[in-house]
Amino acid sequence: MAREAERLRVELGERSYDIVIGEGLLADCGRLLAPVLARPRAVVVSDTTVADLYLDEVRRALRDGGIETDAITVPAGEGSKDFDQLRDLLEQLLALRLERRDTVLALGGGVIGDLAGFAAAILRRGIDFVQLPTTLLAQVDSSVGGKTAINSRHGKNLIGAFHQPRLVLADVAALASLPRRQLLAGYAEVLKYGLIGDFAFFEWLEKNAPALLAGDGEALRHAVAVSCRAKAAIVARDERETGDRALLNLGHTFAHALEAEAGYDGGLLHGEAVAVGLAMAFALSAELGLCPSQEVERLTRHLEAVGLPTSPAAVGLGEVEPSVLLAHMQQDKKVSDGRLTFILARGIGQAFISRDVDQARLAALLASRPAA
16 A cells, blocks of 8 residues: 655745655646646646656646646756746747646756746746656755746856745655666755754764665655755745755855856756765865864765765866856855855754855865865
8 A cells, every 4th residue: 555645834824835745646646736726727847858757647647637738848957947948938838828827837857847937937927836846856955945047157046036836746756767876966965954954864864875875765755755844944934045044055155166167068967066065065164173074074975985976076177276166156146245155064963154254265175175
């Protein structure tokens, strides 16, 4: 007998919504979505990879639930998060005569969630959308919290809007189709929650990462639920990142700089950049005398043990000048009055926000990272 799905609530007043975590949710999405749609019409936005795997199943389930559907497919990859693809998607949605009470369904990973969610945020000044995340990274992070965006040549996710979904359906069974590299990329975001404020979860991951990354359903479901519960609580306290929601960006100031330098061509996955960023954030914390070096070593050992990179050199960026990465960091969304905001740590599970990192110390750290 299939285990019952778990429901978590993101408490945001009239914009509150559920995160449903379980197996077989895509095949049952018509029944699950019907109560939250303003009217029974939806357009499924997916990418070429995910559409081949799940689009027919989802459209069939929607029809069985009495929901009229259309579908739009975009190219797979981070390159689709740009102005050209956003414009094309909006034009296609308008050509389908999508109305304000209709719904956009984002079926895919973080790229699709960001792109489709941003399109929904600005189409006819805002229509509903639902997240159907099919990657580990999207299920534990990008599908929850209402951040939607596209990239710019100036940096990642710099053009976007806060637009909360009406529902998130995290079908853990869909993770079985992920290549190991994609699963590992998502694992970096899972690990982040333990590093921010849940030492017990970090210890659980140290013991259970092999099973999780081998596709064990119970381990994956537990990791998704713990991660979503943590993010839902933070988003409920700070929807628009004016306070401690910034903690969710642990490692991301480094990661986004690395992604900007690498280009958005798929050569460097977001989660891989985040893994490097986590290691660098802890290394910077130790360099500033805030975090014991043993904690840095423990994190680095774990990242390396599961097969994630820990330095720019490990992702082919070891020769990049510190000044180049610093220039990318200056475009970070958390910059305030020209000062960089970093998420640092006093130890594993003890992250905090800092706005007074000395740039000379930061440049020295970047210069000290191994080049090969």
